[in-house]
Amino acid sequence: MATLAAPSLLDPSIHAARWIADYCGRRQPGDVLCSDIGNPAWAAMLEEIANVTGEELTEARERVQRQAEDIGTGFRIAGEIEERPWPLSPVPLLIDAEEWKGISAGIVQRADLLEHIVADLYGEAKLVEKGLIPAALATGSPFYLRPMAGMEPPGGRHLQFVAFDLGRGPTGEWRVLADHLRGPAGAGYALENRLAISRAFGGMQAKLNIERHAPFFAAFREGIAAACRRAEPRIGLLTPGRYSISYAEQAHLARYLGFLFVEGPDLAALEDKLYVRTIGGLKRIDALWHRIDPRLLDPLALDSHSQIGVPGLIDVMAAGNVVIANAPGAGVPESPAFAAFLPRICARETGRDLIIPNIATWWCGQDRARKAVIEDFDNLLIGPAFGTQPLGLDGMTPRPGAEITGDARKRLFDDMERRPQDYVGQEIVRLSTMPVVTDEGLVARPFTLRVFAARGGDGNWTVMPGGFARIGAEADVRASVMGEGNWSADVAICGDEPVPAVSLLPSTDSIHVRRNPGTLPSRVADNFFWLGRYLERGEALLNIIRVMLGNSIDADAGGALDADTIGRLVGLVIDGGGAKKPANLKRAELIQFARTALESEETHSVRAINRLARGIGKGSRDRLAADFVRLLDAPFPTRGGMLDRAGSLQRRYAALAGLSAEHMGRTAAWRFHDLGRRIERALTMARAVPAFGSPSAGSDDLSTLLDLADSQISYRQRYLTGIARVPVVDLVALDPGNPRSLAYQIERIVEHLRALPVLGDDGMEEAQQTEAIKLNAMISTANATRLSEPVFKNIERRLYSLSDAVARRYFLQGAEPLRSPGMTLA
Known part of the structure; x- marks a missing residue:
């Protein structure tokens, strides 16, 4: 009778079992792995990691980090210039599909409630009239934008995309720690985390039946398109620029969703419509998913000091011609102070309690709440009520009251007496832990979960299955101590049924083939x-x-x-x-x-x-x-x-x-890149030839000229009798077959400018084309024996003039007129 072979020490299941046993031997109350130790998903996940990397967990961490860097994932700390690599843990947070159903229901309920509140605040203000929201809480918030009062956003919804931070308590209950409504960040990081984990551990997706992110992003794209007036809308992702702390994430999202990645100066409001300035003229924009402070969106209607907004954007929105997600002013309930009123509003307006409660909060703008905060000061977190730093607090991060002592406590109490509405008190939340890989192996660290919801094409909310976890650097499980966290982790929703291999891309048979690369x-x-x-x-x-x-x-x-x-x-x-x-x-x-x-x-x-x-x-x-x-x-x-x-x-x-x-595809972007190369190389040759190819040039000069033009081999193959001035000058200046010559650069410049779009439809050459054609005629009819320094000086001036003409025609020029003669708006 055959006998079963004993498991090998190299068997991944052996490593996974040992990791779990060692980890749970040092368990903390409420750890997600140890409290769910009977779930085979955790063992299967760790087995997959061991299958790829062996017994060295640090190898798993380095492997995942390399994948994140290859994808280009990065972030920037406020005030820093250089990006930092995105810190990703190789161990995902696993959540059972049944548990996730309850979380999703709570997210949808909360998103609907917040939409109701925002619509009411900028509409009839019935919630204020009923006494459910203090008037000062709304109109006193820096997130309340008065120009938006009475304005119904295009599509009828203020919120299109929302995010929430959740904390899991030691006994497994979930609570909302923060709402993000103005410009929710992080969905791109969730996407990049999943991509990096999938590349590092390719078998994990199918083995654990992990739900995919693609349907969520497809629903969001359909939802924002459905709110637009045109059947095939052009959608942009509006970024503050490359110094934004999450610029890498924004770029990845724009590329993945097929949105035009734009900055404020790219856009222009004209005749109650929004346009993007392109090389082919102004092109219509139907929707913007923005990631900038809403107060900076329009310097005419909102903050007049804004340098990154679009003058007239709010007028275009009021005319119903651009969807802005999320609508300016929708961030009012994002203030920490609002959390004190959400449970009562939900019960009164919907007849139900919050499925996922938020942390207990007291707004000091009310006498009873302020007294309660002062009486229980040492047992609460003390923080800003509206996301701006009050005078009595050092920094924006809430601090435990027990840690505020001496002069700092007196200063805070004095300011709380003067401006109590600037403060909130909140309960101190304790968090569950999850495994993370450090140099010490698998260790327990507290975590929070950011989840996302977006409106689909039918107007209903779709919740991303997962999100991303932020992991604390220390073992202290207080949420206030953890702060923003030092590591991130993928969040995988696992079930018993296989998950269809859904992609954001449509099927090959349904997509309309196009060879135009776009705007x-x-x-x-x-x-x-x-x-x-x-x-x-x-x-x-x-x-x-x-x-x-x-x-x-x-x-x-x-x-x-x-x-x-x-x-x-x-x-x-x-x-x-x-x-x-x-x-x-x-x-x-x-x-x-x-x-x-x-x-x-x-x-x-x-x-x-x-x-x-x-x-x-x-x-x-x-x-x-x-x-x-x-x-x-x-x-x-x-x-x-x-x-x-x-x-x-x-x-x-x-x-x-x-x-x-x-x-690089032969798109207009490549043409501009190559055009820049050709102009710069032509300028280099226009300076080098008169310097080293004058009539008095010696052999060292001519040899140096060939070196600078990378043409030594070409010359030696063509001329066997030695080096001479005229053939050298002809080769590096006038030979159109030499890819380093001046003539070759000019011919390529003419080709590029003929291929790029023109504004007029009269068939006449534009200024930049005329300049290039004249220069090409001058070079193609020249003779090396008659070239002189003044000729090359003239060529250099013409090249600079050509560069200026290209810039005037195609690039942003500050106060340039928005409409040019013969230009068609599309």
């Missing part, structure tokens, strides 16, 4: 144009440095260049702002000069140019491939000598050029 905003075209110019400019400066280093400083490279040739190279660097003039051309001075041009923080060095390109890349990540962004973000090389660092940079530039040439 290109003027700002994006501007960014791609200057990204091309900066990359080409940095490469040109690096090439000069490498020629200087390789031929005059490196002792192993052969004989040094003539002093006059070195002087001309130095002159090119100085003219470009890469470094200041050296005291002399001796070896030590040249080394320092080259080092400054390569890596100085105070000049227009290669490092500085790279920083400019990197900034543009961060602002265009919704349209750039992850590999392209990763190369732009790569740190400046610091190891090895200057030639080694220059070589490393040269390879990076070559990789970027290769990605743009072979991996």
Whole structure:
């Protein structure tokens, strides 16, 4: 009779069982894993992790983190310039499908209640009349926007997308910790968390029957489209810009949902309609999902100091021609003070209690509540009532009353006496814990859960199955101590039935084939144009440095260049702002000069140019491939000598050029990127040819010119008799078959400008096209024997004029007129 083999020590189930036993041996009351230890989903999930990474949990953490970085997930702390990598735990929070049904029901109930409150506050104000909401609580809130009073938003709903922070108590009950209504953030992080976990542990989705996020996002897209007046609306995601703390998440969401990613200056209100400024003129926008402070949406109707809003946007909304999600002013119930009144409003208006209660809250704007807070001060959290810092508190985060002592307590009591309406008292919530991977292994940490709801095409709420968990850095389970958390985790809703493989993308048979890549905003075209110019400019400066280093400083490279040739190279660097003039051309001075041009923080060095390109890349990540962004973000090389660092940079530039040439679709965005490269390369050649190809040029000059034009091999293959001025000049200036020549760049510029859209329909050339055609005619009929320095100066001026013409026609120009002759609004 056959016998069963004993389980191997390499069996993933052995590792998973040991992890669970060790973890629950140190359990805390209410831990989600240990209180649900009989649920096979937890063991199956940990088995899948062990199957991929073995017994090393830290390997699982590093694997997931690499996936998150590959996706481009990042965030920024307020006040910081650089993004931080998104911290993702490899262990998801598992919630049973039956339990999730109750949570979803509570979320839908709360979203409907908040919609009812917002509609009433800006409508008949019956809740104030009934005494369910103090008038001061509403109209005294900084989130209440008076210009919105009496205005019914297009589609009839104020809320399209909402988020809530939930806390799970030690006994398993859920409570709402905070509402997010103005510009709810985090849905993109939930999507990216799921994507990273799926890539790292591919079998987990099917093994645990995890519900997918795609149907939720499809419903949201259908819901916002259904509120628009046009059958095929154009929808934008309005961002404050790349310094927003969640810019990476916003870019990912725009790309995933197919929304146009726009900033305020991209948009224009005209004749009660909203348009996006594109390279083809003004194009109609039907809906905006915004992620900026609603008070900054329109400087004419709201905050006049706003620099990121759209003048006239509220008038367009009032005319019913743009849906804004969520409607400006909808954030009034988001104030912590409102939590004190929601239970009573729900009971009186719906006849039911809140399915998921919020934490007990007392608004100090009422005498009885203020007295209760003062009497129980040491047992409560004390925080701002309206999301703005009152004078008596240090910072915006609620603090336990017991920790406020001495002068700080006296200052708070004095201010609470003067302005009691600025404060709330709240119960101190204790949280459940969940497993997270640290260097010590699997440890318990408190968590909160952010969940999302969106209106579908039928107007009803759809709840995202999951969301994302935020995990505290310390073992202290008080929610006030945990704050924003140090880690995130995917939230997986698991059931017994297999989940259909639903995607946000429609079926291949139902989607209408199109080869038009879509609308290109003027700002994006501007960014791609200057990204091309900066990359080409940095490469040109690096090439000069490498020629200087390789031929005059490196002792192993052969004989040094003539002093006059070195002087001309130095002159090119100085003219470009890469470094200041050296005291002399001796070896030590040249080394320092080259080092400054390569890596100085105070000049227009290669490092500085790279920083400019990197900034543009961060602002265009919704349209750039992850590999392209990763190369732009790569740190400046610091190891090895200057030639080694220059070589490393040269390879990076070559990789970027290769990605743009072979991996970017031939869209208008690519044309602007390549147009920038061609103009910058043409300028480089227009300066280099007269410097090194004059009638008095020696062999060192001509060889250097071939090096700068990367044409040494081409010349040697064509001319076997040695180096001579006229054929060198012809090759690098006038030969249209040389991809580094001036003539080749001009021909490509003409091609790009002919392919880009024009505003008029009269068939006449526009200014930028005329400039390019004239320049091309001048180059194509030139003769190398008659080219002189004044000719190249004229070419350089014409190239600058051409660049200005492109900018005037296609890019945002501040106070430019919104309508041009012959332009059609679409």
